[in-house]
Amino acid sequence: ALAGKTAIITGSNSGIGLGIAEVLVREGAHVILNSFTDREEDHALAAKIADGQPGSAEYRQADMSDGDACRALVDGVAKDRGTVDILINNAGIQHVAAIEEFPQDSWNRIIAINMNSAYHTTARAVPVMRENGWGRIINVASVHGLRASPFKSAYVAAKHGVVGMSKVVALETAEDPITCNAICPGYVLTPLVEAQIPDTMEKYGMDRDTVVREVMLQRQPSREFATTEQIGGTAAFLCSDAAAQITGTTISVDGGWSAM
């Protein structure tokens, strides 16, 4: 359904971004994978996810903590492919500390990568989408764009900011065939999260199921992780014709967390 569409997904050599990329390639899109590294394995990953799929993929290095690099990523794709149809702002990092101890450099990096990068890429993508007469902007926010948790001040601030910016961009593009929305995942089973399970099992002396249900997913009413595949499916839905009038809103994929 996305044949002929070019999609940029920031921060997509692992986790949710990679999961979204796999779904979009399956739907026929040309996907640009991105991270700040430029390793052989990054490029190999693009080849791997496109193998045998209707779509295609390539990898482009750009550091999302650098505004000019964000802009150059979008400009480069627009120049090389003549279009940027889908922009998925997904790159993100986390740091956990009490507000009075929160390191300034961690604060600034989180705001830069999790929020400012979406401003820079969107600023460059909107004119291209207008010119080409179609566009989908999807910001991977978080349940922390809607709710708070202690010790996550920078992350919660950045994610609330991204949700707010999504609404403004939706209004500014409301009369164009462009939509802008935020996906708000709860806890998603990524390799990073998976890796925490054995340590947590040991720390609490619990089996895997109990750790997942009682410790990790304590605030997620479904007591199940969302999957990267499900976030990818949500992104694909937002790219579909059925979602053409969905703009300026959030879609929670959080097992009921934000209902509380």
Ligand code: NAD
């Ligand atoms: P992850 O660590 O697997 O992925 C983060 C991605 O961002 C990686 O590809 C990483 O290389 C990239 N990245 C980091 N710094 C970058 C930089 N300076 N420039 C370019 N790329 C950079 O984590 P994830 O869980 O897949 O997170 C993806 C997004 O989903 C983040 O915005 C995160 O806040 C959000 N999210 C995750 C969860 C969860 O439970 N995993 C829940 C809600 C929201």
